[in-house]
Amino acid sequence: MDKNQTRLIIFVVVAFTIGWAIGLFLFGWGIWPVEYTGAAPDDLSLDDQKIYLVALADLYSFDNNSNRVKNALQNWPNADQAICSYASESQNQAQESRLQSLAIIVNNGQGCTGVETISTVEESDGRNPFFWVLALVSCSYW
Numbered sequence: 001m002d003k004n005q006t007r008l009i010i011f012v013v014v015a016f017t018i019g020w021a022i023g024l025f026l027f028g029w030g031i032w033p034v035e036y037t038g039a040a041p042d043d044l045s046l047d048d049q050k051i052y053l054v055a056l057a058d059l060y061s062f063d064n065n066s067n068r069v070k071n072a073l074q075n076w077p078n079a080d081q082a083i084c085s086y087a088s089e090s091q092n093q094a095q096e097s098r099l100q101s102l103a104i105i106v107n108n109g110q111g112c113t114g115v116e117t118i119s120t121v122e123e124s125d126g127r128n129p130f131f132w133v134l135a136l137v138s139c140s141y142w
Contacts, residue, residue, distance in 0.1 A: 040075035042082075050086050053079075057098035066105045073106055084112035 028034075041052050060069050073079040080103060087099035104111045 041073070042076045042078065049082055053083055053086055053099065053102065054095060057095070057102050060102060060105070061098045069102060069105045073102075080106045080112075087112060 041049060044052060056069060056072055060066070076082075083099055083103045083106060087096050087103065090096040090099065100111055
């Protein structure tokens, strides 16, 4: 390698590093940072939804503030189904009772009677399109 090629490689590496730093720190975090807004509890995974509801039920059992429960669940259209599903699956009687009290608030005194429960197990048929695309792309390079 001659001296000019070495300088060119060093220049490209330094230019890339400076461009990456400017792009990440200045633009990505300073000028146009990504802001996530409008996320609701139904956007959480099923396990995190259960944790959210159990925490909300614990909070309600502590302070009996039904307005706080209504505000926490107002953007979740199927909250009553999720609450009743987790209450019916609960192995802990106290936790089931706290979740039932949430259902009473959400369903205007009705509780879990007449509410269809949702399946909390995500079924997979084993066919993930991502892996098929990955397999096709990797085979095209052979």
